[in-house]
Amino acid sequence: MASRIAPGFLVLVTSLVAMGVASMALYVPSLPAIQSEFGVLPSDTQVTLTLFFLGFSFGQLLFGPLSDRFGRRPVLLIGLSLYMVISLSCAFATSIEMLQVGRFFQGFVACVGPVVGRAVVRDAFAGKAAAAAFSVLGTALAVVPAIAPILGGQIQTHIGWRANFYLLTALSLILLIVCAYRLTESLIHKNPDAIKPVRLIKIYAHLLTSPYFMGNVLVSGLAFSGFFAYFTEAPFLFIGELGLREDAFGAMMLFTVAGYASGSFLSGRLVPRLGSRRVVFIGCGFLLVGSGLLLLLSGTLSLVNVIAPMSLYTIGFGMVIPGSMAEALRPFPRVAGSASAVLGFFQFFCAAMTSLIVQPLYDGTAVLLSVVILSVAVLALVQYLILARTIPADTEA
Structure with a gap:
């Protein structure tokens, strides 16, 4: 395993992760416009986001084992090809139902970038190099959903919502070409049993019964839940209730980018001194303080009362995600693809379930949203306190 990371390699892997998560966020400023065009309820358009989360979560359970069996490169190339076709079909949707179906399958194949990207890093690097790479990937996983609406807001204002999917189609084509010519296979020893049902059941059972693995997975999944609950409701609060233009809404997401970047920076500085587990604990504290303050201020809807x-x-999100991801995968190098799949499944399944909860609760205020976010922050802290008593396993399935 390498001890140093080539910048070009890291840019490519980060781009794969970024494209997958940009798929969920780029069109968010267009949700009210999609609602208007198809003449449906806000919840009908929010479902397109929830279905993407579900597709993204379940797809990882397929692409993870496939990448362990056949290698990272072929699975990635096939996934990118399917993604390109499905993204184009979303651009041509003629009804909300067609868009909902398209978004589910787009999410199903969009996960191939993050799944294979994480597994490639685990194949190629160890120790501090792996931790540094995971920090960058974790940053992309949270920063891109915040940056993408800025571009999406401009697209909606000047072109229209369908252009979001044309752009994703073009980006996937570029990545497909680059990966076909530049990405080499990182998996040295393929696992011929990786997709056999008995083996899969054994691997997943081992992962799911590992207190250390599941503890880290649940902490990260709960942190994801709060962020994406906000993500689901934000366009309707800011555009629908406060009257922001779509491009202005996108710009407001810069504050969440700054928050995550600050958390990620603090994580990188503090981990060498305190260790990743203590940094995750501090991050959980920020989750709790932020969500508690949101509840206190939620009686009056304003930009400051929500964004601050x-x-x-x-x-806190930026401090929790890198450490919990690296710690979850560390004991399982030979099944990194499957472990990465389970990790990603729970992160986005938690996000999907929380999104389903907040949709019917939408009442034009941030009160109920803040209750949901505070609840998952409390659960994340409780789960960490349970995790703190757990010793990581040194064996794997």
């Missing part, structure tokens, strides 16, 4: 608390929340 959520910026604190995303600082």
Whole structure:
């Protein structure tokens, strides 16, 4: 395993992760416009986001084992090809139902970038190099959903919502070409039993019964839940209730970018001194403070009363995600693809379930949203306290 990371390699892997998560966020400023065009309820358009989360979560359970069996490169190339076709079909959707179906399958194949990207890093690097790479990937996983609406807001204002999917189609084509010519296979020893049902059941059972693995997975999944609950409701609060233009809404997401970047920076500085587990604990504290402040201020809907608390929340998010991801995968190098799949499944399944909860609760205020976010922050802290008593396993399935 390498001890240093080539910049070009890291840019490519980060781009794969970024494209997958940009798929969920780029069109978010267009949700009210999609609602208007198809003449449906806000919840009908929010479902397109929830279905993407579900597809993204379940797809990882397929692509993870496939990458362990056949290698990272072929699975990635096939996944990118399918993604390109499905993204184009979303651009041509003629009904909300067609868009909902398209978004589910787009999410199903969009996960191939993050799944294979994480597994490639685990194949190629160890120790501090792996931790540094995971920090960059974790940053992309949270920062891109915040940056993408800025571009999406401009696209909606000047072109229209369908252009989001044309752009994703073009980006996937570029990545497909680059990966075909530049990405080499990182998996030295393929696992011929990786997709056999008995073996899969054994691997997943081992992962799911590992207290250390599941503890880290649940902490990261709960942190994801709060962020994406906000993500689901934000366009309707800011555009629908406060009257922001779509491009202005996108710009408001810069504050969450700054929060996450600050948290990630603090994580990188503090991990060598305190260790990743203590940094995750501090991050959980920020989640709790930010969500608690959001609840206190939620009686009066304003930009400051929502964005300031959520910026604190995303600082905690930036501290929790890199450490919990690296710690979850560390004991399982030979089944990194499957372990990465289970990790990603729970992160986005938690996000999907929380999104389903907040949709029917939408009442034009941030009160109920803040209750949901505070609840998952409390659960994340409780789960960490349980995790703190757990010793990581040194064996794997």
